[in-house]
Amino acid sequence: MKKTAQHLALAALFSLAAAPAFATENGADSFALGAEGMMAGALPPPGLYLLSYYQNYHAGSFERGPEGFHLDVNAVIPRLVWMTEQNYLGGQLGFYAAQPLVDLRLAAAGMSDSNAALGDLVLGSMLGWHSGSHHWIGAIEGVLATGQYDAPSAARPVVANTGKNYNTIRPIIAYSYAPANGLDISAKLSYSFNDENDDTHYKSGEYFAGDYSVGYKLSEHVKLAVQGYAFKQATSDRVNGADIGQKGQVLAVGPAIQYQDANWSIEAKYLKESRVENRPEGHTGLLKLVWAF
Numbered sequence: 001m002k003k004t005a006q007h008l009a010l011a012a013l014f015s016l017a018a019a020p021a022f023a024t025e026n027g028a029d030s031f032a033l034g035a036e037g038m039m040a041g042a043l044p045p046p047g048l049y050l051l052s053y054y055q056n057y058h059a060g061s062f063e064r065g066p067e068g069f070h071l072d073v074n075a076v077i078p079r080l081v082w083m084t085e086q087n088y089l090g091g092q093l094g095f096y097a098a099q100p101l102v103d104l105r106l107a108a109a110g111m112s113d114s115n116a117a118l119g120d121l122v123l124g125s126m127l128g129w130h131s132g133s134h135h136w137i138g139a140i141e142g143v144l145a146t147g148q149y150d151a152p153s154a155a156r157p158v159v160a161n162t163g164k165n166y167n168t169i170r171p172i173i174a175y176s177y178a179p180a181n182g183l184d185i186s187a188k189l190s191y192s193f194n195d196e197n198d199d200t201h202y203k204s205g206e207y208f209a210g211d212y213s214v215g216y217k218l219s220e221h222v223k224l225a226v227q228g229y230a231f232k233q234a235t236s237d238r239v240n241g242a243d244i245g246q247k248g249q250v251l252a253v254g255p256a257i258q259y260q261d262a263n264w265s266i267e268a269k270y271l272k273e274s275r276v277e278n279r280p281e282g283h284t285g286l287l288k289l290v291w292a293f
Contacts, residue, residue: 024204024237024248024279025197030120030143030168031190031209032077033229033250034271034286038215038258040186041176042135043094043128046085048293053077059273059282066108071280074103075119083128091127091138098122100147102162115160117148126172133179137188143168151199166197166204182217184225191234205235205247213256221259227269228253231279248278263292 035053055075062069079098086093100119106112124141147163150156174188189210196203208231215225233247256269267288273281 024194024207024233025164025166025200025202028164029192029204029207029209029231030122030164031170031192031207031231033209033231034211034227034252034269034284035077035288036174036186036188036211037213037227037256037267037269037288038184038186038223038225039135039176039178040188040211040213041137041174042130042178043092043126043137044081044083044292046083046092049081049083050291050293051079051081052289052291053079054287055284056286057282057284059280061282062108062280063276064278065280068108068110069280070105070107071282072105076101077119079122088127091129091136094126094128096122096124096126096141100162102147104160104162106158106160108158111158113156113158113160115148115162117162118146119162120144120147120164124172133177135176135178137172137174139172139174141170141172143170149199164197165199167195169193182223184213184215184217184223186213186215187211201240203238205233205237207231207233207235207248215256215258221261223258223260225256225258225269226253227256228271246278249275250277250279250281251275252284254283265290 057073059071077098077100081096083094099121102119103116105114121144124139126137126139129136145165145167149161149163149165150159152159170190170192172190176186178184192207194204211229213225213227215223217223229252231250236243237246250273252271252273254271258267270285272283
């Protein structure tokens, strides 16, 4: 396990009083795109774990969005994972919570805003299975509208919000294939259901989002990989109950490296976005630190 994250919940959130053509409200989502990579489908043994993510995201263009668009996000996302000794359906039971801390700077249509505040809280539960070189995870998480949010207005049409002001429910599956020869093929896939933003009466469409990684272990401690993420909206957004016919998508890819020791690991990656529709387009750098207590 992003949202970031990952995700984990990491999203660059902003508001515009006039609605240009983009998909999901303001072109943002709550899945922590790119947060997971190597061994994404393998849960650890029972115990308490701290995962700390740092992500920098920059976007300098927005297809069918406002002119003069620039977005810079720096986020730190601590995520606490508790793996229990309980087993259900043959899988090990675990729980997690993540709280993003976001520094966001936004410029659009000749106006700008910035904000440093808490993002939306993420809570989840999961089951993990292992069979030789194969590892699976099934999870369900909720993204709660607890982050800082101000509705846009005529006096302040551009607002750098770190919260979305709507809730999300997200089932997740993840898989890793890690044979003894050092290969690591991992993927994480989710589907998100969003409720309506009560202030704007905007309901973001449902979407698929996932991370992927193909890596190889060079030594006892070092692993290299090609990683990335994908986002594809399945249903259109709605405003005041009316379908506005907008769907978003993005694909990202880039290099990653991991160093792993007995009770900790650190992973770094750089991912460049392409094939973008109705969303900001940019690049992201991400660090992930895992510590076992």
